[in-house]
Amino acid sequence: xxxxxxxxxxxxxxxxxxxxxxxxxALKPLNVPAKTLPVPYADISPQMQKIIAAxxxxxxxxxxxTGAQARAFANTQAAGIVKTxxxxxxxLHVTVQPTIIGGVKAYIVTPDSIPPENQGKLLIHVHGxxxxxxxxxxxxxxxxxMAGFGHYKVISVDYxxxxxxxxxxxxxxxxxxxxxELKTTPAKDIAFFGTSAGGALTLEMVLRAxxxxxxxxxxxxxxxxxxxxxxxxxxxxxxxxxxxxxVSRNGFCQAATVIYAHGHxxxxxLLSPVYGDMHGFPPAILTTGTRDLLLSNTVRVDRKMxxxxxxxxxxxxxxxxxxxxxxxxxxxxxxxxxxxxxxxxGKYLGQ
Amino acid sequence: xxxxxxxxxxxxxxxxxxxxxxxxxALKPLNVPAKTLPVPYADISPQMQKIIAAxxxxxxxxxxxTGAQARAFANTQAAGIVKTxxxxxxxLHVTVQPTIIGGVKAYIVTPDSIPPENQGKLLIHVHGxxxxxxxxxxxxxxxxxMAGFGHYKVISVDYxxxxxxxxxxxxxxxxxxxxxELKTTPAKDIAFFGTSAGGALTLEMVLRAxxxxxxxxxxxxxxxxxxxxxxxxxxxxxxxxxxxxxVSRNGFCQAATVIYAHGHxxxxxLLSPVYGDMHGFPPAILTTGTRDLLLSNTVRVDRKMxxxxxxxxxxxxxxxxxxxxxxxxxxxxxxxxxxxxxxxxGKYLGQ
Numbered sequence: 001x002x003x004x005x006x007x008x009x010x011x012x013x014x015x016x017x018x019x020x021x022x023x024x025x026a027l028k029p030l031n032v033p034a035k036t037l038p039v040p041y042a043d044i045s046p047q048m049q050k051i052i053a054a055x056x057x058x059x060x061x062x063x064x065x066t067g068a069q070a071r072a073f074a075n076t077q078a079a080g081i082v083k084t085x086x087x088x089x090x091x092l093h094v095t096v097q098p099t100i101i102g103g104v105k106a107y108i109v110t111p112d113s114i115p116p117e118n119q120g121k122l123l124i125h126v127h128g129x130x131x132x133x134x135x136x137x138x139x140x141x142x143x144x145x146m147a148g149f150g151h152y153k154v155i156s157v158d159y160x161x162x163x164x165x166x167x168x169x170x171x172x173x174x175x176x177x178x179x180x181e182l183k184t185t186p187a188k189d190i191a192f193f194g195t196s197a198g199g200a201l202t203l204e205m206v207l208r209a210x211x212x213x214x215x216x217x218x219x220x221x222x223x224x225x226x227x228x229x230x231x232x233x234x235x236x237x238x239x240x241x242x243x244x245x246x247v248s249r250n251g252f253c254q255a256a257t258v259i260y261a262h263g264h265x266x267x268x269x270l271l272s273p274v275y276g277d278m279h280g281f282p283p284a285i286l287t288t289g290t291r292d293l294l295l296s297n298t299v300r301v302d303r304k305m306x307x308x309x310x311x312x313x314x315x316x317x318x319x320x321x322x323x324x325x326x327x328x329x330x331x332x333x334x335x336x337x338x339x340x341x342x343x344x345x346g347k348y349l350g351q
Numbered sequence: 352x353x354x355x356x357x358x359x360x361x362x363x364x365x366x367x368x369x370x371x372x373x374x375x376x377a378l379k380p381l382n383v384p385a386k387t388l389p390v391p392y393a394d395i396s397p398q399m400q401k402i403i404a405a406x407x408x409x410x411x412x413x414x415x416x417t418g419a420q421a422r423a424f425a426n427t428q429a430a431g432i433v434k435t436x437x438x439x440x441x442x443l444h445v446t447v448q449p450t451i452i453g454g455v456k457a458y459i460v461t462p463d464s465i466p467p468e469n470q471g472k473l474l475i476h477v478h479g480x481x482x483x484x485x486x487x488x489x490x491x492x493x494x495x496x497m498a499g500f501g502h503y504k505v506i507s508v509d510y511x512x513x514x515x516x517x518x519x520x521x522x523x524x525x526x527x528x529x530x531x532e533l534k535t536t537p538a539k540d541i542a543f544f545g546t547s548a549g550g551a552l553t554l555e556m557v558l559r560a561x562x563x564x565x566x567x568x569x570x571x572x573x574x575x576x577x578x579x580x581x582x583x584x585x586x587x588x589x590x591x592x593x594x595x596x597x598v599s600r601n602g603f604c605q606a607a608t609v610i611y612a613h614g615h616x617x618x619x620x621l622l623s624p625v626y627g628d629m630h631g632f633p634p635a636i637l638t639t640g641t642r643d644l645l646l647s648n649t650v651r652v653d654r655k656m657x658x659x660x661x662x663x664x665x666x667x668x669x670x671x672x673x674x675x676x677x678x679x680x681x682x683x684x685x686x687x688x689x690x691x692x693x694x695x696x697g698k699y700l701g702q
Contacts, residue, residue: 027390027400027401027404028390028404028406029387029388029389029390030387030388030390030404030407030593030595031385031386031387031388032385032386032387032388032592032593033385033592034382034383034384034385035382035383035588035591035592036380036381036382036383036588037380037381037382037383037585037588037589038380038588039378039379039380039381040584040585040588040647042579042583042584042625042651043625043651043654043655049378050378053378053379053381055379056381228393232393233391233393233669234388234391234641234642234669234670235641237386237387237388237389237391238388238589238590238593238641238642239589240386241383241384241386242381242383242589244381274393274394290585290586290589290646290647290650291585291589295641295667296391296641296669296670299641299667299668299669300393300394300669302667303394303667303668303669304394306666306691307687313664313665314664314665314666314667315657315665316646316650316653316654316665316667317650317654318584318585318647318650318651318654319585319647336658340657
């Protein structure tokens with residue numbers, strides 16, 4: 001290496017900031033007055049405007065205490081979602097088949113046509129829902145969107161949840177599926193993806209795969225990941241009662257996460273993956289919105305990966321709250337988000 | 352083209368959402384209660400935490416009516432900034448030489464060492480300041496950071512401002528410099544960059560270059576661009592009094608922009624470039640922060656470029672307000688931001 005190159009290389013290493021893990025008591029908080037937010041409209045489809053304009057999630061402050069309480073809510077919600085699946089399958093030209101992989105329940109989600117360049121590639125999907133919602137087929141909607149818009153075969157993991165099982169069983173189940181699939185598909189041809197708890201599980205799967213000596217997948221798409229369930233991160237405050245889905249850092253999603261953690265330390269990187277070592281992570285595409293309570297959770301993972309020398313791309317949608325890019329397959333921005341993720345996978349898988 | 356490829360190609364075209372340019376009166380605004388924001392600290396350097404914790408800009412509500420009023424403030428501010436430049440030049444190993452290019456005042460900003468791969472490359476810098484601030488040498492600080500951290504030769508345009516000249520003179524001057532430099536440097540080896548009004552001018556230069564039949568530059572870095580001075584965009588509301596630099600969409604920066612526009616329509620793409628045609632734009636790297644009043648201005652340009660089939664990368668810094676990534680060259684995140692821009696230019700210039 002020539003001296004000049006060496007100097008630049010050293011400068012690049014120095015570019016990683018000296019970071020803080022503690023708040024200075026001397027720094028004063030900022031008081032922000034009450035305000036009224038018009039519904040944003042510029043560069044936003046009319047369909048997404050309606051989603052953005054919805055009132056605050058009426059269940060935002062549900063404070064479940066047990067897995068059984070959370071599951072009761074989840075079952076009612078799931079029944080409504082399952083009814084929408086046949087229409088979605090027809091619109092997106094996708095089929096879903098239940099299966100068992102290494103003892104783990106899963107769904108094989110297949111688009112009617114897979115282009116030559118996507119054949120032999122496999123996406124493993126881990127659904128969201130704060131580790132307690134979307135049991136069974138209700139967890140498969142995002143996998144259908146990905147298969148339909150991205151034209152890839154997807155396996156959606158129906159991981160066990162409270163009250164059947166607690167941390168780290170969801171992660172165990174997802175990694176079991178990966179381990180099984182590695183028997184027939186090279187790691188470089190496999191991607192992980194998911195949103196919210198599924199975004200966190202995507203990152204946790206990479207951390208756990210490395211712990212277990214498994215090869216890294218070819219790419220990942222952690223969507224608005226619950227990457228820090230210690231509730232650290234600026235948008236937990238700035239977007240409080242701005243995000244109409246999660247609404248508050250102390251709402252239903254945190255109650256659910258505490259149930260899943262089952263007494264385990266919330267700062268463990270297998271629950272708060274932003275604290276994990278991300279050097280050598282596979283290329284990642286991260287998706288969020290400007291009103292997302294987890295905007296900072298997403299931005300911090302993107303920045304940590306970049307600071308670790310990884311490839312990371314950040315997609316931020318105007319005006320959207322938590323995970324709204326995957327609420328409705330008929331919304332133009334949903335197609336856009338999954339088309340971008342598919343393009344990203346096409347760029348990095350197989351390399 | 353095979354039928355399958357044709358179908359996918361058509362699907363990709365359909366991925367561009369049907370967008371709205373009007374707000375539905377039926378959609379209800381959201382009332383957000385008053386809140387207190389702690390200073391964010393996770394993954395943020397202690398130096399940047401202090402910048403984030405600063406009280407609201409005391410001049411945020413200056414309502415200048417004339418170019419002379421704005422210039423009086425700008426001159427006082429500039430006198431303070433100019434005193435900091437010798438220290439910055441010494442720290443970053445950069446020299447600054449005033450020059451005249453095609454009749455336009457400018458500064459040649461040169462790092463002490465330029466690596467072989469950056470030789471022959473040229474960055475044209477347009478400073479920020481709401482089209483009225485940072486006259487003369489006070490406008491050169493960001494160019495020094497870019498030269499020092501990115502190791503490129505930079506020309507910083509000291510474009511005319513009110514009260515000497517009004518829209519579109521700033522843009523005229525910047526494009527004149529580009530036209531002159533094209534006589535000795537191929538367009539593919541030239542990048543444009545700048546922050547705030549400089550981010551807008553970066554985009555406006557591309558629009559104007561195309562109008563005039565000039566070739567596209569090789570890359571651009573519009574930092575938190577004032578891309579929509581009609582005050583459209585969600586973060587003008589969500590980050591009101593959260594951003595401690597601009598503070599409000601109706602503050603000093605809007606007053607200054609109205610002075611510069613001098614009666615011209617603020618929705619003209621040469622003042623609000625988000626409304627310009629961005630098909631065929633050069634690869635862009637955009638930088639903003641989660642508290643930035645212009646977060647939406649930045650996100651909308653990123654998304655519009657992606658929807659136009661361009662290459663665009665978005666960098667979002669945790670907790671930062673408008674343009675804070677270029678406030679202080681001794682802050683680790685400043686080095687990080689300009690190192691990333693330099694790496695991006697290294698990837699796309701010369702192609």
